[in-house]
Amino acid sequence: MFRCRGAAAAAAAACLLLLLAAASRGVAHGAHGHGHGGVAWHSFKQLLDARRGSRVTGLAELKRYMARFGYMAKNSDNDEAFDEHLEAAVMRYQTRLSLPVTGRLDSATLDQIMSPRCGVTDADGDGDRATSHGGAVSRFTFFKGEPRWTRSDVPPIVLTYAVSPTATVDYLPPPTVRAVFQRAFARWASAIPIGFVETDDYAGADIKVGFYAGNHGDGVPFDGPLGILGHAFSPKNGRLHLDASEHWAVDFAVDATATAIDLESVATHEIGHVLGLGHSASPRAVMYPSIKPREKKVKLTVDDVEGVQALYGSNPQFSLSSLSEQGSTSSSPPGRGSFSSRWIVTVTRWSEEAKRFQLQIYSSGMTTKQVSQREQIGENLQVEHQQTSTS
Ligand SMILES: [Zn+2]
Ligand SMILES: [Zn+2]
Numbered sequence: 571m572f573r574c575r576g577a578a579a580a581a582a583a584a585c586l587l588l589l590l591a592a593a594s595r596g597v598a599h600g601a602h603g604h605g606h607g608g609v610a611w612h613s614f615k616q617l618l619d620a621r622r623g624s625r626v627t628g629l630a631e632l633k634r635y636m637a638r639f640g641y642m643a644k645n646s647d648n649d650e651a652f653d654e655h656l657e658a659a660v661m662r663y664q665t666r667l668s669l670p671v672t673g674r675l676d677s678a679t680l681d682q683i684m685s686p687r688c689g690v691t692d693a694d695g696d697g698d699r700a701t702s703h704g705g706a707v708s709r710f711t712f713f714k715g716e717p718r719w720t721r722s723d724v725p726p727i728v729l730t731y732a733v734s735p736t737a738t739v740d741y742l743p744p745p746t747v748r749a750v751f752q753r754a755f756a757r758w759a760s761a762i763p764i765g766f767v768e769t770d771d772y773a774g775a776d777i778k779v780g781f782y783a784g785n786h787g788d789g790v791p792f793d794g795p796l797g798i799l800g801h802a803f804s805p806k807n808g809r810l811h812l813d814a815s816e817h818w819a820v821d822f823a824v825d826a827t828a829t830a831i832d833l834e835s836v837a838t839h840e841i842g843h844v845l846g847l848g849h850s851a852s853p854r855a856v857m858y859p860s861i862k863p864r865e866k867k868v869k870l871t872v873d874d875v876e877g878v879q880a881l882y883g884s885n886p887q888f889s890l891s892s893l894s895e896q897g898s899t900s901s902s903p904p905g906r907g908s909f910s911s912r913w914i915v916t917v918t919r920w921s922e923e924a925k926r927f928q929l930q931i932y933s934s935g936m937t938t939k940q941v942s943q944r945e946q947i948g949e950n951l952q953v954e955h956q957q958t959s960t961s
Contacts, residue, residue, distance in 0.1 A: 611635070611684045611797055614675075621674035624652040632656070632675075635683065636663065639859075640693030666692050667859070668709070668851045686816075686831065687860035688839060689790060689801035692849045710857060710877025711848035713804035718846045718881045719776075720806075725763035725883065731755065732772040737780030739814050746820055747833070751779060754837040757868065758845060761875045762882040776806070777844055779837075781814040796829060799861070800836050802843035810840045822864055835867045842874065846881050850874065869893065 614635075617628050629650045636642040641659040657673045664671045667682055675683075721727045733748055748768065755766035769775050785791040790801055792813040802810040812818070812833075819830035835856075842857045850857035852873040861867055872890055 614680055614684050617675045618677060618680055619675060620652050622652050622654065622657045625650055626652070629656065632683070633659075636660070638691070639663075640691040641666075662693075666849075666851050668853055682860060685860040685862060686796045686799050688836075688843075688849070689792070689798040690843055690849065690859070692859055709851035709855065709873050710880070711850065712846055712877070712881070713843075713848055716846065716881065717805040719764070726765055727763065727882070728765045728767060729776040730767045730769045730771070730774070731777035731779060732769050732775035734772055734778065734780035737782055737814075739781050739818060742818060742820065742833070750820055750834045751837055754834055754841055754868070757838060757870055758841055758878060759885070761870060761885055761888050762845075762878050763885050764845075764882060775808070777808045777810060777841075779810045779812075781812045781818075783814040786811065796831075796863070799831055800840050802840040804843065805846045808844060810837075810844055812836060812840070819864075822866070829863045831861070831863060832866045832868075835861055835865065838868050838870075842878065845878055847874070847877050850877065 613628050614632060617626055617632060620626050620629065627650055629652055630648045633642060633648045633656060636656065636659040637644045641662050642655060647653075647655075660675065660679065661671050661673045663669075663683075664673075664679055669678055669682060670676070672679070719727055719729060731751070733744065733751060735744070738744065738747070752768065758764070759766055766777075772778060783792055784794075788809065788811070790811075792798055792811075792815060794813075794815045795817070798813060799816055800810070800812040816831045817827050817829055818833045819825040819827065820833050822830065822832070838856050839861070847857050849859040850873050852858060852871065855871045855873045856867060856869070857874055857877065870893065872893065875888075875890060875893065
């Protein structure tokens with residue numbers, strides 16, 4: 571039933587079946603302000619080719635948009651004049667979204683501005699962080715202060731998540747939504763030493779997923795169809811919210827709606843925020859802030875993976891060359907040399923009878939003694955190992 575399949579190259583692999591007793595954990599609150607939603611982005615069409623000196627109805631709304639996403643000071647002079655402040659904001663926006671930097675509202679820029687997008691601001695974190703990796707420029711960012719999940723000094727980290735039983739959309743069956751989130755969490759887990767465990771205990775879960783419409787109590791209201799699609803909060807808040815007013819799709823083959831938004835793509839993006847990633851300037855990255863209707867974008871790119879591994883280290887079974895085979899476990903040795911962890915966690919569901927999570931933890935190059943030092947994972951999880959073996 572349980573096999574050691576990790577790290578085939580390793581001479582000695584320990585295979586452990588661990589039973590973790592769960593305990594309820596408090597979730598830190600503290601939303602970072604995002605301003606208000608509800609902007610009428612479709613009206614920006616009339617701003618085509620506006621530039622410094624232009625005076626067009628709609629520029630005041632555009633200034634609110636730029637302030638909303640971190641490109642202008644809030645409460646600046648919101649009149650209909652294209653002044654130097656708006657020009658500077660447009661240039662910052664074009665830079666952060668990897669558009670040609672023209673300082674005017676050309677069609678590529680307006681098309682991007684009107685695209686549906688994530689509600690998390692673009693400039694909350696360390697600004698235009700550009701890190702060189704082997705000659706390529708990485709475009710990932712973090713939240714301010716680079717917050718991340720921690721449990722103890724030793725990996726793996728195990729986080730529980732729950733999909734709200736009440737904050738739902740009626741046309742998507744709960745098992746379908748849960749399957750989407752299982753796949754989305756698994757993609758991130760394949761890259762980093764974090765295990766995600768689904769739980770029915772919504773109140774006690776580290777990560778709380780729900781669909782909400784309009785003003786839903788966290789100071790960051792949703793805005794109806796399209797526009798803002800969802801948002802999530804930085805670690806260790808754990809809230810992941812999707813706009814219930816969208817037409818969410820799980821399979822475009824059976825849903826022809828022109829404005830349908832792919833649930834799995836947005837789920838994968840928002841989990842990146844839950845883990846501590848900000849928006850990426852790389853248009854192909856999952857963490858790029860916008861997505862088109864009927865676009866599917868679920869595969870992590872090198873930029874996404876390098877960003878999240880900068881926060882947590884690498885899952886020892888992960889290699890960048892395996893990115894094209896997302897979802898399958900690679901048996902090849904890791905492609906990068908700087909791992910802080912030698913663990914991979916595979917989780918099964920919460921057992922109601924046993925009141926426990928079942929986990930399989932694989933490792934390579936690990937001795938039994940090291941294992942016993944890890945019997946206490948985090949402040950609330952009790953671990954007992956049942957079996958060790960070598961292969
Ligand atoms: Zn986002
Ligand atoms: Zn919310």
